[in-house]
Amino acid sequence: MSGEMSGQEPRSPAISLVSALVDEGLGNSAYLVDLGDGRALAVDPPRDVRGLRAQADRARLRIAFVADTHLHADFLSGARQLAADTGAQVLASAAGRRAFDHTRLADEDEADLGGLTMRALATPGHTDEHLAFLLLDGPRPLGVFTGGSLIVGAAARTDLLGPGRTEELARAQYASLQRLATLPDHVAVWPTHGAGSFCSAPPGADRTSTIGAEKASNPLLAAPDADTFAARLIDSLGSYAAYFDRLTELNRRGPQILTGPPALAPLPVDQTRALLADGAVVVDVRPVADFAAGHLPGALSNPLRPQFGTWLGWLTDPATPIVIVRDPDQDPADITWQALTIGHENLVGELAGGVTAWRAAGHPLHSLGLTDAAHIGERPIVDVRQDAEYAAGHVPGAVHVELGDLPAHAADLDRRPYVVMCGHGERAATAASLLARAGHRDLAILAGGPDDWAKATERALNQGQLEGPEQGLELGR
Structure with a gap:
């Protein structure tokens, strides 16, 4: 995840409290809220918490609370990791039945953040247990973390629980958006899903909005009734990666806590050949031209970029051992963190010396x-x-x-x-x-x-x- 700010002009006093950290590859935003007393709230963090931790350190904040709007399907949550690293209190839906320590919230429950208050709003549709989190300064609503309910220009997909429930959840999503639309127009909208996400977010540069702006421009929010809304939303749904079907349960159980930064073990040529003979797959992350010029036979090309993790999860089985081939100037951490964020734990290492070592050992390379x-x-x-x-x-x-x-x-x-x-x-x-x-x-x-x-x-x-x-x-x- 990049640690870059959203770059948008403030639309409400609340914006100055909130930093949006955008993962361009997954198309999602996590948020860091300055609570004004040296503490911070993190909302919908990915498993790769480096960006949030760095932003908090720069602002001299300690992450004391971490909230998940829903059981994510497109990435593993970093909530449990932040709790282990910083002692943060995890806030999440009681209906999610998470199997790790957290404060269970139901509709209209409030969490005292010390000066600011966070109110849970049941907003099912994207998932059954989905909550939006309304941030309040006293009685005044500042903004709402909408997760996968109201997003900029659309609403998140409702087919992740199977085709038999898609229309039912679309109608629930309609009711959730109508509920959010009753908030004052000035209230900031801070969604998790945005452009680049496979959760039905439309293309566009805006990552955040306001209730008033969405009422004026969001075609789904303008739907006159639940039938029209459901038809429009379902018609907009495209494909999504198979790994979406397993991450929800992994997030419910809680991803494994990492005790140190992940690394790629160096694998000599002979060990790599033995792994391949036993069914491992080579994933070559080098740029396109390098791969085309020469690669290990049978290698899968997946150039290292922000979308690397999405396609790794889409095209490889998480149970299959993976051997990485990279160029020396490519950062192994960019590979391992993207893999871990989409639940791929089986990166067994990297070919030591890359294709140069493979060729030097007398083994053939293929080209395209x-x-x-x-x-x-x-x-x-x-x-x-x-x-x-x-x-x-x-x-x-x-x-x-x-x-x-x-x-x-x-x-x-x-x-x-x-x-x-x-x-x-x-x-x-x-x-x-x-x-x-x-x-x-x-x-x-x-x-x-x-x-x-x-x-x-x-x-x-x-x-x-x-x-x-x-x-x-x-x-x-």
């Missing part, structure tokens, strides 16, 4: 093509972006399979010399490595995305290299 939009030619394209991205504009004739679905469908695709495409190239590299593992050959990764293809096509037309009206990006399915 890397191309730009101007040199695709007539090669068929596989587009692995999400459905909504594909519908917004894609290369005509492209085969579309979401990256998360590709492991189940890679073997079914015709054996053709595909160029694999996403928005920039990282997901395309992952997809190409999956296709290679499934036996596809003559693959190339597009360094770029559909917009680059459209620009290259326009240039070719202008230069007379294409005849006739070449079509632009196609919309819809």
Whole structure:
């Protein structure tokens, strides 16, 4: 998690008390509240608590309280870790039945934070036990931590408990949003889920809002009735990672407390080969160009970036031992903390010396093509972006399979010399490595995305290299 502030202009006096720490990869925000007496409240912290701890240290605050709005499905909570590290009191829903020490809150219960008060508001929908936390200064409401209920421009998804309950929970979400809408317009809205989250958050730069702003602009909050709301929300739902289905229970039990920073053990080439023979998987976190130039046979490409953890959890089994291959300038802590935050505990180590050591030991490396939009030619394209991205504009004739679905469908695709495409190239590299593992050959990764293809096509037309009206990006399915 980055320790950066949200960067938004204050909309209420409460904003000066609250720091938003945004995880760009998971699309979530955690919050640190200065309680005014040297103590702080943390809300919805991830398992990687380094950003919150650093922010608290800079402000000379001790984290005395930590609150979770719900049993998270997309990341492991850091509440239990903060309690162990700082002695913080954990505040959470009684209905969540957490199996570790915490103060159990029900609807309208209040927690005295020493000058400020936090009131629990039952807001089911995203989950059954969901609470929003209203921060009060005396009788005056300052802001509300809305978790996965009201989010900027939308509401969080309601299908995480199975398709049989999606509509029921959508109707509960409608009632929860209507309840929040009765708060005064000036009240700040501090959601957990935001742009980049797979919990149905729309794209956009704003991470926080106000009740008044959401009443004026949020299309779901403007729905005239529960039927319309449910239809709009359900229609907006896209896919989500399989690891969402197991993290809720892990959060209920409480993630294992870490007694020190995680590390990657160095693994000699021979030990790496033995692990691979026993079923381990190599995850290569190097940049796309490095992976394409040469990688261990069967390696899964997942370039290290803020989204690394999401795709690690989406595409690998948590029970499968993982061996990391990285470049020397890539920080192992960025790898291990992202893995731990999505519940992957089975990183057994890293290949000591990387691909250089592998090659020096006489073992082969495989390679993939890397191309730009101007040199695709007539090669068929596989587009692995999400459905909504594909519908917004894609290369005509492209085969579309979401990256998360590709492991189940890679073997079914015709054996053709595909160029694999996403928005920039990282997901395309992952997809190409999956296709290679499934036996596809003559693959190339597009360094770029559909917009680059459209620009290259326009240039070719202008230069007379294409005849006739070449079509632009196609919309819809």
